[in-house]
Amino acid sequence: NHYIVGESDGKVAIYRIDENGEKYIYKLFNEYSTSLLKEIDQRRLKEGIIVDSEEELSDVLENFIS
Numbered sequence: 001n002h003y004i005v006g007e008s009d010g011k012v013a014i015y016r017i018d019e020n021g022e023k024y025i026y027k028l029f030n031e032y033s034t035s036l037l038k039e040i041d042q043r044r045l046k047e048g049i050i051v052d053s054e055e056e057l058s059d060v061l062e063n064f065i066s
Contacts, residue, residue: 001052001053001054002016002017002050002051002052003015003016003026003050003051003054003057004016004017004023004048004049004050004051005045005048005049005051005057005060005061005064006045006046006047006048006049007034007042007045007046008025008028010033010034010035011028011029011030011032011033011034012028012029012032012034012045012061012064012065013025013026013027013028013029014026014027014028014057014061015048029065032064032065037064041063041064045064
């Protein structure tokens with residue numbers, strides 16, 4: 001149940017890993033541009049933030065889209 005919070009085309013995105021180990025976009029937040037975030041947060045999203053539960057996912061997302 002791993003998720004990766006990252007960015008796609010300048011937007012906040014949630015990625016999942018398929019059975020082949022490939023990353024795919026699970027959800028894209030078109031209304032949340034990463035350009036509005038602090039540089040450190042933009043860098044963290046570019047690298048990808050791995051979370052292990054939906055609860056942790058909610059906490060991380062809250063920091064970026066609230």
